[in-house]
Amino acid sequence: MATLTNEYVQSRIASQFGDKITEQVESYGMLTVTVHHEAYFDLIKWLKEDAEINCMFLTDLTAAHYPDRKEEELNVVVHLHNLPANFRIRVKTYIASAHPHLPSLTPLYKGANWMERESFDFFGVKFTGHPKLKTILNVDDMDYHPMLKQYPMEDQTREDKDNKYFGR
Amino acid sequence: MSTTEKNTTTAVEEKEYNILNLGPTHPATHGIFQNVLKMDGEIIVEAEPTIGYIHRAFEKIAERRPFYQITTLTDRLNYCSSPINNMGWHMTVEKLIGAQLPKKVEYMRVIVMELARIADHIICNSVIAVDTGALTGFTYVFQWREKIYEMYEEICGARLTTNVGRIGGFERDFSDKFHKKLNDFLADFPAAWKEFESLINRNRIFMDRTIGCGPITAEMALEYSFTGPNLRAAGVDYDVRAMNPYSSYQDFDFVIPVGTNGDTYDRFMVRNEEIWQSLSIIKQALEKMPEGKHHADIPEFYLPPKEDVYTTMEGLIWHFKIVMGETEVPKGEVYHAVEGGNGELGFYLVSDGGRAPYRLHFRRPCYIYYQAYPEMIKGGMLSDAIITMSSMNVIAGELDA
Amino acid sequence: MSDIKIAEAPVSIDGPGFSLTSLDKVVGLARANSIWPLPFATSCCGIEFMATMGANYDLARFGSERLSFSPRQADLLMVMGTIAKKMGPVLRQVYLQMAEPRWVIAVGACASSGGIFDTYSVLQGIDRVIPVDVYVPGCPPRPEQIIDGVMRIQDLVKTESLRRRNEPEYKQLLAGYGIQ
Numbered sequence: 001m002a003t004l005t006n007e008y009v010q011s012r013i014a015s016q017f018g019d020k021i022t023e024q025v026e027s028y029g030m031l032t033v034t035v036h037h038e039a040y041f042d043l044i045k046w047l048k049e050d051a052e053i054n055c056m057f058l059t060d061l062t063a064a065h066y067p068d069r070k071e072e073e074l075n076v077v078v079h080l081h082n083l084p085a086n087f088r089i090r091v092k093t094y095i096a097s098a099h100p101h102l103p104s105l106t107p108l109y110k111g112a113n114w115m116e117r118e119s120f121d122f123f124g125v126k127f128t129g130h131p132k133l134k135t136i137l138n139v140d141d142m143d144y145h146p147m148l149k150q151y152p153m154e155d156q157t158r159e160d161k162d163n164k165y166f167g168r
Numbered sequence: 169m170s171t172t173e174k175n176t177t178t179a180v181e182e183k184e185y186n187i188l189n190l191g192p193t194h195p196a197t198h199g200i201f202q203n204v205l206k207m208d209g210e211i212i213v214e215a216e217p218t219i220g221y222i223h224r225a226f227e228k229i230a231e232r233r234p235f236y237q238i239t240t241l242t243d244r245l246n247y248c249s250s251p252i253n254n255m256g257w258h259m260t261v262e263k264l265i266g267a268q269l270p271k272k273v274e275y276m277r278v279i280v281m282e283l284a285r286i287a288d289h290i291i292c293n294s295v296i297a298v299d300t301g302a303l304t305g306f307t308y309v310f311q312w313r314e315k316i317y318e319m320y321e322e323i324c325g326a327r328l329t330t331n332v333g334r335i336g337g338f339e340r341d342f343s344d345k346f347h348k349k350l351n352d353f354l355a356d357f358p359a360a361w362k363e364f365e366s367l368i369n370r371n372r373i374f375m376d377r378t379i380g381c382g383p384i385t386a387e388m389a390l391e392y393s394f395t396g397p398n399l400r401a402a403g404v405d406y407d408v409r410a411m412n413p414y415s416s417y418q419d420f421d422f423v424i425p426v427g428t429n430g431d432t433y434d435r436f437m438v439r440n441e442e443i444w445q446s447l448s449i450i451k452q453a454l455e456k457m458p459e460g461k462h463h464a465d466i467p468e469f470y471l472p473p474k475e476d477v478y479t480t481m482e483g484l485i486w487h488f489k490i491v492m493g494e495t496e497v498p499k500g501e502v503y504h505a506v507e508g509g510n511g512e513l514g515f516y517l518v519s520d521g522g523r524a525p526y527r528l529h530f531r532r533p534c535y536i537y538y539q540a541y542p543e544m545i546k547g548g549m550l551s552d553a554i555i556t557m558s559s560m561n562v563i564a565g566e567l568d569a
Numbered sequence: 570m571s572d573i574k575i576a577e578a579p580v581s582i583d584g585p586g587f588s589l590t591s592l593d594k595v596v597g598l599a600r601a602n603s604i605w606p607l608p609f610a611t612s613c614c615g616i617e618f619m620a621t622m623g624a625n626y627d628l629a630r631f632g633s634e635r636l637s638f639s640p641r642q643a644d645l646l647m648v649m650g651t652i653a654k655k656m657g658p659v660l661r662q663v664y665l666q667m668a669e670p671r672w673v674i675a676v677g678a679c680a681s682s683g684g685i686f687d688t689y690s691v692l693q694g695i696d697r698v699i700p701v702d703v704y705v706p707g708c709p710p711r712p713e714q715i716i717d718g719v720m721r722i723q724d725l726v727k728t729e730s731l732r733r734r735n736e737p738e739y740k741q742l743l744a745g746y747g748i749q
Contacts, residue, residue, distance in 0.1 A: 058512065059505075193659060
């Protein structure tokens with residue numbers, strides 16, 4: 001079995017998924033693969049189930065908002081880890097905020113459950129196939145997704161802090 | 169037979185369950201999270217957790233604060249071992265800007281981080297004992313936590329939310345008073361911890377209560393992305409200090425304790441052993457401490473000494489640029505993980521070149537492994553559920569962020 | 570002479586077998602030195618409270634030996650830590666369940682005014698939902714500061730009238746919070 005290096009895994013991903021991969025770069029030592037959202041679930045499933053690459057541990061799943069990328073505003077970032085061979089990889093995909101649907105990773109990793117709920121709560125990414133997609137950290141009747149760039153951090157209804165004294 | 173004919177015609181009797189609300193304010197759930205339990209008498213059938221009662225929107229705040237101000241936010245994640253969070257954040261920024269640190273700084277960081285780990289495990293283990301009814305251990309062992317607080321005060325001035333160190337090193341070198349306090353601690357604490365262990369480790373009552381309580385298999389723990397002592401108690405020896413060594417951990421010789429069946433007793437014993445390992449690492453770091461400066465040579469990020477700011481032009485300009493955030497930060501994304509008190513604490517930082525991060529995400533171990541709590545307590549009794557929760561060491565600040 | 574300080578007896582006219590003083594002073598003395606706190610510890614200030622209860626700083630010296638986690642049996646609600654908007658109704662319910670006389674101490678910057686978390690999800694001070702008697706600043710306050718806060722509560726308790734709940738200012742204060 002060849003030792004897992006970034007170049008080796010990069011070539012295997014390219015040969016398996018070809019044109020669905022938008023970009024593969026090495027960012028501060030970690031291979032970062034940007035995949036089209038249609039192949040997102042298949043890529044992660046393949047990374048988990050391939051006998052060599054074997055990324056059996058889901059380190060983290062989160063999201064980010066890039067309002068300047070038209071039709072690709074929401075970014076979902078998944079960090080995977082192959083514990084026996086100590087290989088980490090980052091998979092990114094972009095979806096439009098008009099149709100923020102992405103397949104859920106809960107069939108593959110049980111730990112993705114709350115990570116996806118947090119991404120839904122903060123950014124509005126809807127994961128299809130998630131057992132219970134509702135707000136987890138914010139109040140239950142929250143009607144907007146607060147981490148999106150257009151919303152302010154402060155509570156606009158507070159009376160005791162005057163913005164002009166706080167330099168905002 | 170007549171009885172079987174009778175059984176097929178009568179309806180099956182419905183079992184009635186109790187719905188019990190555990191929390192959010194409860195003396196034994198250390199932190200505020202709610203669990204709505206469906207109970208069959210004393211046995212738990214189902215649990216539905218609700219969290220977010222202390223959601224402070226750290227990630228939103230981090231997008232509006234310069235890098236040196238985010239250290240205070242990281243303090244309040246796992247506040248029982250805040251130096252580890254601070255160092256993890258500093259290392260993330262240093263990875264982003266590509267800073268090289270002197271060995272002395274890395275050894276100093278190791279000492280502070282291991283002291284924080286000891287402090288965190290002191291709280292967790294004494295609280296597990298309190299939840300089984302043994303309050304005395306807590307009162308004795310907390311005095312040693314005060315000694316650790318005194319050491320923190322020597323290096324950074326604060327007790328709990330330390331904001332220790334800077335991007336590039338420390339504000340000042342360790343003083344002689346700190347070394348004296350550390351040597352006294354290393355001399356006296358082992359006896360105190362041994363006393364605590366002799367009280368509880370082989371105690372009949374404690375063992376009966378905790379063995380087999382809230383177990384989790386290694387496969388299930390990996391499925392739920394467990395890390396830290398909870399995963400090691402299940403049998404998987406994953407420790408970020410060994411797998412992706414940071415801050416010169418590869419220079420130290422330490423053992424990673426591992427349990428067998430992931431129950432409360434194993435978690436307790438793993439944390440006990442980690443305290444011994446941390447003491448050994450601190451001793452090694454003190455012996456091998458190299459000479460050098462207490463900070464890296466990165467004037468763009470490390471504040472110059474105040475004498476220089478008031479007398480030299482360069483000092484003044486650097487100070488101004490750093491505080492106003494005029495320094496150039498590379499664009500890019502970086503993920504860095506450290507072994508926190510509860511597991512792999514990760515920082516995913518996306519920088520767009522500005523003075524504040526574009527996106528900062530904390531990979532919080534408590535949040536991720538608390539998902540498995542309903543499954544761990546299913547089929548157990550209510551008192552077992554309480555001890556399972558305290559042995560998982562769920563810190564509300566890290567859970568909700 | 571030992572250096573244990575004993576609480577000062579109220580001004581009285583004493584004689585063999587009797588002591589003449591006013592009832593509210595005696596009751597105030599008794600109340601002030603036997604406060605049963607309800608530690609509503611949510612975050613970092615809660616750990617400093619644990620240190621205050623520990624052997625080094627020992628809040629039990631001030632009569633707070635018995636912590637009550639049930640609001641029905643508590644006198645002093647110590648709110649320590651950040652209160653998020655999600656937690657606000659829970660805090661209010663706990664306060665409503667407390668019986669008179671009751672006092673509230675807001676420990677830490679987050680409970681007093683929201684602290685460093687000026688965000689959409691954090692209540693900017695618990696006095697948005699319940700009336701507060703003493704504010705202890707700090708992030709987190711040192712145990713000595715928490716003890717100072719409890720001593721100020723003791724001053725309040727000692728000098729308060731016996732039936733504060735019937736006074737018009739108090740009723741007006743509670744009405745301002747929507748509490749009957």
